[in-house]
Amino acid sequence: MPPRPIHPFxxxxxxxxxxxxxxxxxDGAIVLDPMSGSGTVMKVAVESGHIxxxxxxxxxxxxxxQVQTHHVDDKAMIxxxxxxxxxxxxxxxxxAILPWIDNPCSRSWSSPLINLELFSRL
Incomplete structure (x- = not known):
């Protein structure tokens, strides 16, 4: 099963x-995507060994x-x-504090709180 997209882009x-x-x-070719959108081309390029x-x-x-192409250290993640x-x-x-439930402003992927959280992970 292919991985689920991280956002309904x-x-x-x-x-x-x-x-x-x-x-x-x-191998190692540079792939340029001038309208990268959600990063599919860049993700596939990186997974194929390209820059x-x-x-x-x-x-x-x-x-x-950035999230799609960011390397994740499996050991650190576990x-x-x-x-x-x-x-x-x-x-x-x-x-327990559950901001995605307790705060009605953060019920969307595009909310400022979620975006701030995503940016902090980079």
Whole structure:
């Protein structure tokens, strides 16, 4: 099963189209996407061993592209996840703060709180 997109970005390019466009490039080629949108071309380029550069005027598109192409250290992610779970298990339910439920302004991916959280992860 392919991974789910991280955001319902309009006019998302299919990964297969991006792959077809770059599959015959030499290893380490520079792939330029002047209207990168959600970063599909850059993600496929990086996964294929290329250097990817993209631009977009939409700040949300820029953020999505950065998230799509950001390297994640699996070991650090697992360790952090385990720490979060441990802390959550030790937090009494009446002390839990759930901003995505408790704050009506943050019920959308495009809310300022969610965007700030995404930017802080880069």
């Amino acid at each position: 309009p006019a998302r390019m299919a990964s297969e189209l991006a792959f077809q466009a770059i599959k015959d490039l030499p 990817a550069r993209g631009f977009d005027v939409d700040p949300m598109a820029v953020l999505l592209s 360790e952090t996840s385990e720490n979060i779970i441990k802390e959550a298990q030790q937090t009494p339910l009446n002390k």
